[in-house]
Amino acid sequence: KAKYGLQFHWTSQSVPHHGPRKNYLDATRDFPVEAFAQIVKDSGAGYAIVTTSNAQHYFPAPIKAIDRVLPGRTAERDLVRDLIDALGAHGIRLILYYHCGHDDWKNPDGWWRHTGYDPKNPQKFLDNWCAITSEVGNRYGKGLAGWYFDDACVYYPLNPDFRRLTLAAKAGNPVRVVC
Secondary structure: OOOOEEEEOOOOOOOOOOOOOOOHHHHHHHOOHHHHHHHHHHHOOOEEEEEEEOOOOOEOOOOHHHHHHOOOOEOOOOHHHHHHHHHHOOOOEEEEEEEOOOOOOOOOOOHHHHHOOOOOOOHHHHHHHHHHHHHHHHHHHHHEEEEEEEOHHHHHHHOOOHHHHHHHHOOOOOOOEEO
């Protein structure tokens, strides 16, 4: 019914066209939600996909499951809620692009190591992933229309229970799109 959507790749590594680069917390705090929603509305799109994390794993909302993995990777502002509300005022749905993050995989104190990623023993990583996606899903309920998960080269070596992952991703909204 949406006809088409727009995808925006906005991450901790995004750089503005003008002015100095902001750190992630400042960029999240200063994100112009109303102007963004107007741009999407003016395009005629029925949904927007917004990247929450990619190479570097940061998330633009206060998510406890992420803070339990490694503090300092979330924002005080709930930018996801603000996007849901601003886009929703125009009848536009939000889908989150989510990458589990392996920005500092060589760093023994980095995000990747803390997630517990280990193809020989994937349980910790999968538990963390399910905790994060289900907390996010429950937090936003029907306001979060979908997930776009990236990097199958992470998931397939683990041979995960994709039913379990899908149920975690649909927490709070059983009709949420998962891809």
